[in-house]
Amino acid sequence: MTSQTRPQNSREVQLEDDELIVTKTDSTGHITYANRVFMQLAEYAESELLGKPHNLIRHPDMPRGVYRLMWKTLHAGREFFGVVKNYTASGNYYWVLANVTPDYDSKNKLEGYFSVRRPPGRRAVETVIPIYARMCQLESTLSKATAPDASMEWLLAELAKQGHSYESFVLSLLDPNLSTGKSA
Numbered sequence: 073m074t075s076q077t078r079p080q081n082s083r084e085v086q087l088e089d090d091e092l093i094v095t096k097t098d099s100t101g102h103i104t105y106a107n108r109v110f111m112q113l114a115e116y117a118e119s120e121l122l123g124k125p126h127n128l129i130r131h132p133d134m135p136r137g138v139y140r141l142m143w144k145t146l147h148a149g150r151e152f153f154g155v156v157k158n159y160t161a162s163g164n165y166y167w168v169l170a171n172v173t174p175d176y177d178s179k180n181k182l183e184g185y186f187s188v189r190r191p192p193g194r195r196a197v198e199t200v201i202p203i204y205a206r207m208c209q210l211e212s213t214l215s216k217a218t219a220p221d222a223s224m225e226w227l228l229a230e231l232a233k234q235g236h237s238y239e240s241f242v243l244s245l246l247d248p249n250l251s252t253g254k255s256a
């Protein structure tokens with residue numbers, strides 16, 4: 073998506089409470105599978121997704137530090153939970169709670185990764201918006217090379233003050249009734 077193709081009035085679209093977005097990637101983050109819910113919400117045909125890097129749907133409000141933490145966690149062989157904002161093909165956006173896990177074959181060799189996403193609930197979204205804005209602001213003052221690590225470290229230090237890892241923070245924000253925020 074280029075800035076020329078983004079609509080002026082980008083609007084939020086919602087994943088329904090009973091819907092899950094599923095995608096899989098190879099070990100380099102190129103999409104190998106996308107379910108129908110993802111294709112419908114993100115407004116892509118399967119042929120436009122397969123083989124493409126997953127940053128195709130990256131939203132600029134998402135700090136690079138969050139993705140740095142995601143890849144660090146995955147490379148350590150662990151699963152990652154994150155609150156994520158993504159673009160649709162036409163430039164609208166949606167929020168999800170993403171669980172991303174390494175995918176191993178029967179010989180324990182890394183095949184790639186898969187991600188399952190559900191609505192995060194309004195409380196989680198409202199809580200992360202100012203934190204992500206601070207991270208993006210910090211990243212804008214730094215070089216491309218240093219920004220992701222510095223912003224990730226800032227996030228982890230801020231959350232540590234509250235006794236949280238990013239994972240425990242994200243999980244603490246979840247709405248037990250999986251509300252999308254429409255009625256919350």
Ligand SMILES: Cc1cc2nc3c(=O)[nH]c(=O)nc-3n(C[C@H](O)[C@H](O)[C@H](O)COP(=O)(O)O)c2cc1C
Binds near residue numbers: 131
């Ligand atoms: C299974 C899986 C799912 C991913 N899902 C998303 C996603 O929904 N949105 C996104 O922007 N990046 C997602 N990523 C991360 C991207 O690969 C990429 O690291 C991120 O968009 C940051 O872009 P950059 O590497 O160009 O900075 C996912 C990666 C994997 C392995």
